Amino acid sequence: MMLGDVLQEFVERCNANPRLTAMNRDWTRDVAILATDTGEIFWIQSAEGQLSAGAGAKSGADLEIRADGDVLAAIFSGQMAPTEPYNQGDLLVHGSQDDLLRLDVITLMIWGE
């Protein structure tokens, strides 16, 4: 599955989860996602509890995530916890640690138990 499709599915799962919608109600953020090997750029936006995603660069972001495309796909499809490549140095983030923790929790709540 292509990274863009993976992100779309991630967003749909998130929006379908009432706990996540409630949790993200006051979390308004723009996240830039950069695949370092292919040069592809995507974005995820969180506003009023709903997430949306798309391809291309948006001006200004609160959080920037960089990794190889397959690592990003693995994270956003639930095959890998973000912490694993992050603690390995394969996933680099630029932005607030609170926002990073929030993303980690989102993946945890979608695929966690």
Next chain:
Amino acid sequence: MAQRALTKVLPLRTAVSTSAGLASAAVNFLATVDVAMYVGGRSAWLAILVAGALIVLTASNFSELNGLFPSAAAIRVWTRRGLNDRLSLAASLVYATTVVFVIAADAFVLAHVFQAAIPAVPGILWVVVILGVTALFNLRGVRVAGLVQDTNAFVLLGTLSVISIMVIANGPAMPVASLFHLGPRWIQGVALGVFIFVGFEWVSPLAEEFQDARAIPRGMYMALGLIAMAFGLFALAVADVFPNPTSLASSLVPQLVVGQRALGPWGFWWMAGVTLTTAMTTFNGGLVSASRFVYALARERSLPRSWARLNARLVPARALLGLTALALVLALMVYATKQYTLLIDAGAGVESLMYALTTILIIQLRRREPNRPRPYRAFGYPVLPVVVGLVFVGLATGALTTPTTPAGTPWALIFVLGLTAAATIYVMFGLPRKRRASKRPTRSLGKVDKSPKA
């Protein structure tokens, strides 16, 4: 791929204040007294300055590693890339415990300050209350405002400099020769002087929040300069207030005595207040960073899964409570035995070994990943980092083998060896079993207790 502009970034001021603030624990007052005792009094300022100069060279190593992998997981990532997963985990676990050492040592200082200020209430009661309140605030997701954290470091270092200058200016002139007298235990004095700067590098995990990659190196260097100046002056003031080095051993509140000498009761209470806010920021900063670190290790299945549990406010509650309990137990033990020097020696030893490790890491990573962008390169590579690494191995040996009891037993060495052995046994034998047991077809790395509140 070019760096994109982010909407929110931290300023250089925060790099300076975070680095200075995390290094400036309340126990540094006692560490300064210890340095003065080792060097024989008046040349303590020089020992602190030499320790600071060596630390600057280590900061250069940290800066290269930081630029290479700017990550909140800092030491975990660097050691994993430069060495291997097992060594990285063992080193990270031992390193993270120094945070607990510093919290416990600060608790000891806080207890004695309050005991001196309000003798009717047992000092340890204040420690239990303040540590408990800090943990409770953290559990509720209430953070000490960045401005408070930012301001405290500058208030502490500024106050210390001004009050020390007042004492020095009003005291008798010191013979110049005594300011440069190097006694037989001067090197051990330098080794303990390292402790005063311990924690300056804990600004590294904030690397992701700065737009400019040079902010962390600049912030660390400026913070080190401020710390060296403030505590160097404090060492001179201490030598002025306690001309006989042997009398230093009986003072557990030197900052209050110096404050009183400079400004009378106002100085006493001002320094008591500064000690309180410093200890609180140490408790807060230490618990926040260490609990997040434990959370991250639990999420990658290196520690029990239950430690990755978050409460409704997205705080790693079990990790936070566990660390608070550990710090409290250690603080009570130190309070009962008065063996705070054990924590200072152990902290200085562990940190010195970590500083030596940064030399190995920059050499290894230049070999393994020569083409990875390095926005900052260590000074004088490879000669200077190697020399600094060897010096820090020597300083670690000096700090850890310093006798902490009249019987001459180096308890700091025994304590750190025990800790390292426990971490190594866990990584070699406990962890593989745990990882095998936790392998499941679907990922299951943590729990959220209940629906987070909006």
